[in-house]
Amino acid sequence: MSLYESLGVTPIINAAGTNTRLSGGMMHPDIRAAMAEAADWCVEMHDLQAAASRAITEATGAEAGIVTSGAAAALTLGAAACVARFDVAQMHGVPIRTDRDQFVMARSHRNMYDRAVQSAGCWIEEVGIPDRFSGAGIRDADAEDFASAFGARTAGVLWVAQPWAEPALADVVRVAHDAGLPVMVDAAAQLPPRANLRRFLDAGADLVCFSGGKAIGGPQASGILAGRRDLVASALLQMLDLDLPPAQFALPPEFACDDAPKQLPRHGIGRACKAGKEEIVGLIVALRRFVAEGDAPQAARLRAVLDRVRAPLGNAPGVSITEGPVPLLLLAMGSPAEARAAEAALRARHIHIGQGRLRDGVLVVNPLALAERDIAPLGQALRQVCGLLDR
16 A cells, blocks of 8 residues: 555546646656755755755856745745845835835736735736737737836736747836836746746846746745845745844855845744755755756657557547647547546546646646656556547
């Protein structure tokens, strides 16, 4: 009996990708070993975050970086940093009483995860009318919409990274920086390609948030906040356990800034966003492995997994594998109703696949969270449930 079965929890085959609701993906044995070793020792957490910053800056080109308890935590901490900067009184006020409590973002970028910014006490000012999504026209927000929304209470700008995102990040950065405002990018699931580790910062973003438990392959409860040293340092000060005499604490050189506060703040809103030593070490090892592998080798490795999943389906019509950094196995059913029925039948067997294209009548198999033991039973289940060979 497996550990999960002993707890009364049924293990699943996760062919939907690194979804949080499905417990993320798999970690390489090197990462699991590093986390186990980390668990055997105690360290000072600000020193460990400094080590993480060195690894993150090497990978991203950022001035500094920290490990958080996920991408949503990175968004909350980043928002708190934009609100408070190095003003200790403002740190004490987050999320209730602050002088800056507004983030501006395009209406077409709104999503369920921007609640993480609101968790820092900020309200979101939407700009633009996304006619291109409603079908009423072709326009979306432009940079001038952002500029007209800036005011005395604006803490920053949130830009959500997607291939179709408008306006361009560089244009948003231009108007925000003209107003003295930072831009934070939500890039939680924008890896691979590995170039995205640097692309948003190279475009002028002040902060960028990545998930550590998705394509990077780190612990599910890990994320990255990277960017300007002063903002990352503010986020760190609002996350660390600071229950010690002030004379015993100093920001590590990786976070040191000339205008850093002399007063040690009380515990900040980020105490709920802390990462443990095991997650930090696991993320460092995972990030280095992710960068070292490269896009093409990873895509080839994942394609080989999908080829093996596809093998039991033979040359059935409607079955294809996409190209790209993360190849996908697509199974085109006869109709959306058939696709939903097949997805439900697979779920009844504790197999989860991507549901993003059920409206198109297409099942999607994502290989990122598949283990070796999953490949054969997944292929057989697709053959049996989808009935593709009988069409």
